[in-house]
Amino acid sequence: MALEWVVLGYAAAAEAVMVLLLTIPGLGPLRKGLVAVIRNLLKPFLSIVPFCLFLFMDIYWKYETRPTCDSSDSCTPTEHLRHQKSVMKSQRNMLLIVTALVFYWLLFSVTQLVVKIDQLNGRVEKLKNN
Numbered sequence: 001m002a003l004e005w006v007v008l009g010y011a012a013a014a015e016a017v018m019v020l021l022l023t024i025p026g027l028g029p030l031r032k033g034l035v036a037v038i039r040n041l042l043k044p045f046l047s048i049v050p051f052c053l054f055l056f057m058d059i060y061w062k063y064e065t066r067p068t069c070d071s072s073d074s075c076t077p078t079e080h081l082r083h084q085k086s087v088m089k090s091q092r093n094m095l096l097i098v099t100a101l102v103f104y105w106l107l108f109s110v111t112q113l114v115v116k117i118d119q120l121n122g123r124v125e126k127l128k129n130n
Contacts, residue, residue: 015103022110052097059090
């Protein structure tokens, strides 16, 4: 299961880099090519959403089927430590899921805004020439 989390982490990092590149000022000549590449990558990156849903369901299933250590007599210290580590991993993984989804939404929104700004700038130039 660790490979799934690595893939999700790399996808979130790639989304973050793309959002950063879109929002950095001063990339005028490169922006059109960058926007074209990112717009073409948005559809494949949409697969992040069902992938995150699958991983969320995995966390939920593990949460529902985990052994409980409610009282100190029911678990040994080793089992209690394993339970605490499992909870920490689940929290970390949930944070990764949320981060990947938020970065996808940001990437989609920023890309749409940049495209809209380019269209409006084209209209302004067209009106200035007339």
